Amino acid sequence: xxxxRPMLLAALLALTTLTATYAVPLTPAPGGDMEIAHIAYTAGxxxxxxxxLALAISEDERVREFAQTMIRDHSAINEAAIAxxxxxxxxxxxxxxxxxLMQQASAKRDELSSLRGAAFDxxxxxxxxxxxxxVNETVETAFIPAVENERFRDLLKSALRTFKAHEGHxxxxxx
Amino acid sequence: MRRKLPMVVALAAGMVSCGTVPAAGPVSHxxxxxxxxxxxxxxxxxxxxxxxxxNNDLVPHAVTMEGITSPPLARGERWGMLIVKGGPxxxxxxxxxxxxxxxx
Numbered sequence: 001x002x003x004x005r006p007m008l009l010a011a012l013l014a015l016t017t018l019t020a021t022y023a024v025p026l027t028p029a030p031g032g033d034m035e036i037a038h039i040a041y042t043a044g045x046x047x048x049x050x051x052x053l054a055l056a057i058s059e060d061e062r063v064r065e066f067a068q069t070m071i072r073d074h075s076a077i078n079e080a081a082i083a084x085x086x087x088x089x090x091x092x093x094x095x096x097x098x099x100x101l102m103q104q105a106s107a108k109r110d111e112l113s114s115l116r117g118a119a120f121d122x123x124x125x126x127x128x129x130x131x132x133x134x135v136n137e138t139v140e141t142a143f144i145p146a147v148e149n150e151r152f153r154d155l156l157k158s159a160l161r162t163f164k165a166h167e168g169h170x171x172x173x174x175x
Numbered sequence: 176m177r178r179k180l181p182m183v184v185a186l187a188a189g190m191v192s193c194g195t196v197p198a199a200g201p202v203s204h205x206x207x208x209x210x211x212x213x214x215x216x217x218x219x220x221x222x223x224x225x226x227x228x229x230n231n232d233l234v235p236h237a238v239t240m241e242g243i244t245s246p247p248l249a250r251g252e253r254w255g256m257l258i259v260k261g262g263p264x265x266x267x268x269x270x271x272x273x274x275x276x277x278x279x
Contacts, residue, residue, distance in 0.1 A: 039206050066266075068268075069268045069269070071237070072234065072235055072247070072268065073234040073268075076233060076235060076249070076250070077233055077234065078235045080233055080250075158233045159213075159233065160231075161210060161211065161232075161233075162211075162232075162233060164182075165211050165269050165271060165272070168270075168271050169269065169270055169271065172270065
């Protein structure tokens, strides 16, 4: 809906200012719901990959349990998203924002991969906290208000509830 | 939403009460895992009753109570257990998800 486009762009601009680590470039969203779907799915896949890295490197039981929860939860959410989009006959549309997220995540994984022990655990958990804060702000202030399909919007609301639980969990471990 | 899978009933081994049996017999209560909470918050539950947990959330949960932890419960899946004394409830995957089961 055209009337929601300025709000979406304004929210992304605010996020770019406040979360330099996860700066998302402003891009038009001509695909609307399907571009948002691709971004949301990509964000989940990114966190799953961070978690696999943590399982490969961390020896801290609490960090490993957190990572396993990230894999379990983000996989379930992405599977639910795929099921819904399949039922709707819709296809997510790749876009500059989702590509930029992937590039930034790749750089972050390279950075984390060079760390070991407590240094890795601290960096991983702090990244998880920052990442979930960024994602939650984006979903709540930009995506949910902009999405037109009611069922997709309900899915995002349910996902947001999970992501906020993750943020709380990460805050406990980030120190 | 996935429908229920075969239910697993776990006994609190060696801890089932052999005391007085309520005249009306044990009752099965359905409890819900929803919005990262254990619901309902209050319920008239007696020792010897059983609980059937069903997960209504998008992500898997598990239930830990009386020293027993359920298997992972995907959305729509159920798990049952016999109640002895109640007490704290928690999900091992989500540390902020906590409750308490009051048993008469």
